[in-house]
Amino acid sequence: MPKFWNDRINTLTPYVPGEQPRDQGLLKLNTNECPYGPSPAALQAIEATIGNNLMRYPDPHATKLCASIAEFYSLGAEQVFVGNGSDEVLAHIFGGLFSNTGAVLSSEITYGFYPIYCRYFGLQYQAIPVQDDLSISVDSLLDASSRCGGIILANPNAATGMALSLGEIARLLTANPDTTVVIDEAYADFGTDSAIALLSDHANLVVVQTCSKSRGLAGLRVGMALGSQEMIEGLNRMKDSFNSYPLDQLAQAGAAAAFTDKAYFDQTRNKIIATRGRFASEVESAGYECVPSVANFLLIRHPKLSGDEFYSQLRERGILVRHLTDQRLVPYVRISIGTDEQMDQVVTVLHELV
Numbered sequence: 001m002p003k004f005w006n007d008r009i010n011t012l013t014p015y016v017p018g019e020q021p022r023d024q025g026l027l028k029l030n031t032n033e034c035p036y037g038p039s040p041a042a043l044q045a046i047e048a049t050i051g052n053n054l055m056r057y058p059d060p061h062a063t064k065l066c067a068s069i070a071e072f073y074s075l076g077a078e079q080v081f082v083g084n085g086s087d088e089v090l091a092h093i094f095g096g097l098f099s100n101t102g103a104v105l106s107s108e109i110t111y112g113f114y115p116i117y118c119r120y121f122g123l124q125y126q127a128i129p130v131q132d133d134l135s136i137s138v139d140s141l142l143d144a145s146s147r148c149g150g151i152i153l154a155n156p157n158a159a160t161g162m163a164l165s166l167g168e169i170a171r172l173l174t175a176n177p178d179t180t181v182v183i184d185e186a187y188a189d190f191g192t193d194s195a196i197a198l199l200s201d202h203a204n205l206v207v208v209q210t211c212s213k214s215r216g217l218a219g220l221r222v223g224m225a226l227g228s229q230e231m232i233e234g235l236n237r238m239k240d241s242f243n244s245y246p247l248d249q250l251a252q253a254g255a256a257a258a259f260t261d262k263a264y265f266d267q268t269r270n271k272i273i274a275t276r277g278r279f280a281s282e283v284e285s286a287g288y289e290c291v292p293s294v295a296n297f298l299l300i301r302h303p304k305l306s307g308d309e310f311y312s313q314l315r316e317r318g319i320l321v322r323h324l325t326d327q328r329l330v331p332y333v334r335i336s337i338g339t340d341e342q343m344d345q346v347v348t349v350l351h352e353l354v
Contacts, residue, residue: 161293
């Protein structure tokens, strides 16, 4: 251990993000970014902010952005918390809303940051096995939840694209009224009902979303938590004990404008949903196994190649995808949904590989 490291940092195994390649010739389908970019209204708002009062600190409360998000979801502004990407929002949740009196429960297959945050904040972590078809079993979560310190689920799941119904989520919330339950909805806009609809009936619920996927603003780093006023007050206490200015003026302006442009939001996400359906059909027709997904990506398995070989073969042909290391996912690669033209390019290569 380097002599200036403390005991905690020595025990951490950092999260490894998806590759951001320098080779501009690669078709980049590895980090689930939106292929259509942000709303023109967001770009205009950013341009209008450049040079205008940038010598001043940004609004520490992100008042305009929180109001824009609240209006979009028919909530009160006091029910909205924003941070520097949903990763920072999640960090504040782990640090402030989960208890160390029991393990934080999640799924065996899930977003890789969850166990890392538990180690970082000194929390116990328990991964509940998924079913044979890779879906999450709420019954298994309920069996383990009687003395847990919190529950967090990515829905749709971050690695499979499969989703729980609102009825299943409500069952989990009702059985754990005194436990913080977090539904991480980075991909919810691509085909599942948001748990935001359950907020009015469940004070223990926090919904996390991001502007990085369906709103094409991954470069701005804007994430949000939606919940009761009590939950949001707790997150603001965490934020203001760490960094009072997590979102700069450009991020606040661009994200606020993006939430006002519902027409563009619907147009682009519907394109992605349609492309996903067509691509999945063509992949399966070519002889590949494809996990059903309501996210903006698909898990695909080659009939004769290992996941690592499949990944390498695609990269050699100019297509960058993600090969995940979860034991249950090793045979698969994850392919983000791009434009129709980009996915046609992938289909051509897939046919060559079989």
